[in-house]
Amino acid sequence: MNARLPLPLPPALLESLGQLLGERLSTSASVCAHHGRDESIFAAMPPDAVAYARSTDDVVAIVRLCKQHRVPLVPYGAGSSLEGHTLATQGGLTLNLQQMDQVIAIHADDQCATVQPGVTRKALNAALRDEGLFFPIDPGADATIGGMCATRASGTNAVRYGTMRENVLNLTVVTADGEVITTARRAKKSAAGYDLTRLFVGSEGTLGVIVQATVRLYPLPESVMAAVCAFPDIHSAVEVVAQTIQLGVPIARCEFVDTVAIRALNLYSKTGLPEQPHLFFEFHGSEPGVREQVAVVQALAQDGGGAQFQWSGTPEERTRLWEARHNVYFAALQLRPGCRSVVTDVCVPMSRLADCVTETAQDLAQSGILAPMVGHVGDGNFHVQMLVDASVPAEVEGAEALNARLVQRALAMDGTCTGEHGVGLHKQGFLVDELGPAAVAVMRQIKQAMDPHNLLNPGKIFTFGSPASQPSAVGH
Template sequence: MNAPSPQLHPKIDNHPAPVALLQALSERFGAQYSAAQVVREQHGRDESAFSVPPPAAVVFAERTQDVADAVRLAAQFKVPVIAFGVGSSLEGHLLAVQGGISVDVSRMNAVLAINAEDLTVTVQAGVTRKQLNEAVKSTGLFFPVDPGADATLGGMAATRASGTNAVRYGTMRENVLALEVVTASGEVIRTGTRAKKSSAGYDLTRLMVGSEGTLGVITEVTVKLFPLPEAVMAATCSFDSLADAVNTTIQIIQMGVPIARCELLDANTIRMVNKHSNLSLHEGAMLLMEFHGSPASVREQVETVQAIAADFGGQTFEWASTPEARTKLWTARHNAYFAGIQSRPGCKAITTDTCVPISKLADALLDSVTEAQASGIPYFLVGHVGDGNFHMGYLIDPDSAQERATAEQLNSQLVQRALKLGGTCTGEHGVGLHKMDFLVQEAGAGAIAMMRAIKQALDPDNVMNPGKIFNLDSSVDRLKTSIRH
């Protein structure tokens, strides 16, 4: 039996914060504290389609001690704490579903140490990926993880972000070496070191990466850097069918071509991108690719990929070899979400993503597109298909309960298909609110119980971003499992 769609409206248990706590926060933080409605609303929404009352107050942290003090005060009253970076999450991660206060780390934006000789850098959690790359570009190095949005490094670590470069350089899981974290009690701890590897004790860094703020607030991040490639070449290639584009991708990866980026857009999405970004890309299924390396290695990669694409009917490659041309091309790709939103004025996007083994990509992606087209709901498709990850955005009328229900059913069918093919319910968005039901099915009761035990051990009063990833009430999970089976 198919799993039920996730709740269209999350359960809200938004208790008002005690006046004594708000007064204590105001006294401690002064101008760094705000309970103004507009500020609270800004910190009470992300890019998801959920609508939830905002947090009771916002603290603008400027250093780690600010975060520790805010958490310690909230913990005294057992009031939730939700970390906030730039608000670009897609699955409701930062929504105050159980009330509480928002701790904004965007002012913690110092690059603390660039260790170019070790290929590492340490930054405060509010540093964004673009700011980081600007800071290190004179060293001949760069940070490759690129989720599209100019997200903060703290938020990227918390959600285990990845993006267009992951097929070659990996995700935040592979690129975070060490963290500074404020725990649920307000204690400041450090995990990991700048060493390339370690076998010392539990891997607390990996535990915190992807925990979505439910185990602590990340305040500093140490990540790997990589040499800027000597040669970079970007290209587009169009296909008559989506299947041909997907099968080209599968062949590229299975042959071991070290391609840096391999993105897929279908004809429907290309039309949206052309209109939004004033481009004239061929309106068919399209692969956007980028090759990094020495001039000789890039030529070898290009020749191999051209031959593979030709076998599947790939049309003429169009090259973007200058930095300006590449930037324009990838900016248009990153703006696909906004192109979709603007294609239907007043709409909301129900977004979802999944990831499957590369050999199963065609099975997962093509059937999902067919279902979306049959539904009649406008949609967009983008995929980091080089690593088996793709995203669907269903563009609904927010006032139509029928359209919302249809979009959620499409999401459910997409995820169910991925799980049956050995994939995951989310490749990079994270669980947040939207994927909680599916995580139970993917991970199983035993693994969820272990996650719950870790959460209760590290956050016994459930103050760190509660109501995300899984529900602490095991009876809820048992009920969901029984419904499915």
């Protein structure tokens, strides 16, 4: 399991892959460069070649060839990772799964759908439009379902509908040996053996290649209402969220957006909101139920200093609001043209959320780094996007120091180093801080048992071998 330095791909492997895939194998420098970058600040780490799979049989053959030639293999979806998940740290082959994009079956009566890994969340919901159902998990990017499973994705709806952990019924996975396994049936629950589905959900491509997923669906709500409310300060806004959750109000979405992020949205999406901390709400249910939820939350917000409640009842208004929220990452980049982002997220218990967010805002203000802060605060999760000049080491180091302090603050509050971005390359040391070396050792044992040659997405979650052989921190 020692770390492997990048080596040229064996000619015999390229020949076999060429016979299997034809034009769906590329060694083009531009194609490899595209697959060697993501939304993180890490230096480019391109693979030596990119293979495009269209079927499970393709994946099986590719995995077996990589095992035969001891070549690293990196599964790839939409490439929207924020923590370096899809970077080829040791070269090798990137396996692009975007062409496996079929909705295999919609089981409307059972409220679930089976899809290939390249289906995106928006494409799935488009296919569900006439069924009266929807898939609620919505990370900011139009990510693929396979990638969302691999990173245990979340999003704005998690406070009501949960994350991918709760919404995947089963997976079909190609293991490092090239065997095809199915982790469960379509039943809503099972007590049969180890929970293999949850093992692969969040494994970041290090244990197997996901080639099919069955996910939960939900009925479209009878009534939907969205609202935006400004607050005098961050602590007041987040306290209202905590009170809302503690009262058991079943809000569907509850998003915090700080003043810097509001400024970015106003410039990028023309939202026209006052430059103050805001909460974005959405309520789902029957019409009487939604009216009751709205009344309770509005009263809490007014007691907490909230003002200028703006209601969005039409689908067009709601869509505009949530598209603006989902675009906050790209909006923030325009605040400092040419910058790169050091992005981080943590999640803490609701009782500590206001303290964690407030202390983080104070830390950011003292640092002088421009850093919008947003969060899925209905479940205690928030994000910081630190805008830096990646060519200036002092700026990057300052952002990473802020990130370290934020994580330690969250851990001290019994929180986690990442609520939804995952570990990837960026948070490996923090994983040990959070769970302890014994728990991480168990993870390593699982990895070694399932991928003894360390070929599947090597270098992610934790590394094997000497640190010097692993990729250095950041670049541009």
